[in-house]
Amino acid sequence: MSLILGDPAQLVLVVAALVLAGMVKGILGMGMPTVLLALLTAVIGLPNAMALMLVPTVVTNLWQALAGGQLLVLSRRLWLFLTTAALAVWPGVWVLASVDARWLSLLLGVLLMLYGAMNLARRSIAFTERPAHASGAGALTGLLTGMTGSSVFPGVPWLQSIGLPREALIQAMGMLFCLTTASLALALGERDVLTGDLLLASCAALVPAFAGMWLGQKLRRRLSEARFRLVFLIGIIGLGIGLVVRAL
Template sequence: MVDFTFLLVVAGTFLIAGSVKGVIGLGLPSVSLALLSVALDLPTAMALLLIPSFVTNIWQSMVGGNARAILVRLWPFLAMATFTVWIGAAALTRVNLSLLTALLGSLLIIYAVVNLTGIRIVVPSHHEFWAGPLIGSVNGVLTGMTGSFAVPGVMFLQAIGLPRNMLIQAMGMLFTVSTVALAAALQQANFLTLQYGAISAAAVVPAITGMVLGQRIRERLSEQVFRNVFFVSLLILGTYIIVNALQKL
């Protein structure tokens, strides 16, 4: 039997994460994983993330009219980001979970710092043929180990100079295929139970509610200010996750 406090933590987490995504168009996986990993073990946090992440990103991956162009250009990157998740997920049963949680905190810090400082790496088009599969593989392994989809995958999508609408759709496609691969890997490793699946499905409600709330907040608040607050918060939370995880070693 799952206690009420556990359900309240999950609902509150996805309400917050959905609100962030509603305001700035991203952040649901990062926020929900960061908050859940503070209160729960990493595999449980990853399992609870799956269905809200899939539902909120599948639409993003389909809207924009650029799916064919993205697949033609980025299929090696997306394929490797998908297939290598199993390699990373194997670490969940072989590596101390506190170390993997600290790795998650480190990825959150990198994601926050890159966005706060405006660092932009440029990958010339003639290097995409090898950089895409390589970075996709790294992204997949890190997804399997930590549940984080963003580093270095999102940075690669930004580095190749995609137009804004295509970038948003490509991010949605990356997050969607990564979520599906992570679900399969967690199921194979016996981390995805029927109970967690049901709670993850129920978490779609607060996530969607948060997105609607966030869209209304966006009408009254500067998106850039909110982005800065979001990434500073992610930086602080990532640091706390690392310190907390290392104390458990």
């Protein structure tokens, strides 16, 4: 916590990032980890950003994973993908703790740019539910989660490609994000990247994050979701470019 509280200007930026990420989650139903990582990495560095986002991400996605009434059905269908993703987080965190975080910030920037560009172009990656694809997509998702904190690639494209109905897809994404983030918390703690102060700060981050979600849900009734989504994706690409330039 001293890392954040020691600098009032930094604290204001962190709280603002949490509120904004919560607003995006409230409007779109997703995007909190992506926004938090993109904004917080520029303020406090990637390892600290990953630690700070843990509690808000786990709590919000646990609710999303339990809602929808298809938990058992999806668990039976996706168990190989989800299990592989959760386990592969650990070697990813080993890489995080072993290499210069600047290069992982660069990787995160590239992933954000790819995520935004693919969604703007409405492109998808062709996957199947065959065990090789499920385990491969899960392993790469977990590895990248451990290295960058982002569970977007290729996990979300894989889930989108297997023909899940909209509500099942939203619940499945919640299950993926909840499991990988919980595994990330354990792995960061085991590698001494997640300190007691950072865990306490992550718990405190729930307050501005939920305040932002409440505001986002209010705004959702007044804004065009399609227009907001367009601005959001362009902003994500811009943040990714910023991380890449800063890392280089």
